Amino acid sequence: MEEIPKDKVTDASQGLRAIAHELRLSVLCLLLDGPMCVHELMEATGAAQSNLSQHLTKMRLMGIIKNEKRGQQVFYRIANPAWGDLVHALKQIYCPEMCAISGGDV
Amino acid sequence: MEEIPKDKVTDASQGLRAIAHELRLSVLCLLLDGPMCVHELMEATGAAQSNLSQHLTKMRLMGIIKNEKRGQQVFYRIANPAWGDLVHALKQIYCPEMCAISGGDV
């Protein structure tokens, strides 16, 4: 494997912390399907408004998601599509049966 | 995208927490190249023995790594190779220049 410079490991570990939370990971997964506004995320997750807002702020400050104001609503979207690959890898680990691996030697 | 059951999101977020730390992520990356014993990890990371041991224990309890005793040494290895894919996705996000994507439409 490639050597990763120390400061990149620092960045990456901080990025991981930003999604290493049940609610924040749920939000990330939801946003993989496209942008959503806060109250849509509230309904989808069942989270309290203040709590959700704080988590969204944290993810935004860590560069995971971006926001865009439209009228009185704020839409959030994933900043880098590569997070989709990471979530996919996570699925392979925690719900392999969902990934339905067609061909692979054990 | 596929819907992920809530309990799987819980598991996955806990798994992420287990690697969302600079030292633990470093250990994960090191172990991607193969098993290592504790003092090798100490040298490679520069971490204090007690501290490293605590982090290894945490990762082991979370099922990220496994250990095997050989003599008075304990070797650690990654429990699921799919963590390599996840680290790869992380590299795409935090050090894209290292991934040297050959062909890809922007």
Next chain:
DNA sequence: CATTAATATTCGCTATTGCTAATATAATAG
């Protein structure tokens, strides 16, 4: 058995995280 090397565990402390309740801001409607 005594010593040393490798690793794990416990303790005490500080720092960080996560949550709720309350309050603030901003846009829109009337």
Next chain:
DNA sequence: CTATTATATTAGCAATAGCGAATATTAATG
């Protein structure tokens, strides 16, 4: 301007995480 809706921010607290120092355990060696 007032009220309402959508979202953000702040404060205060409980829970968790992370660290070093000290101690315990386990295996090898003499």
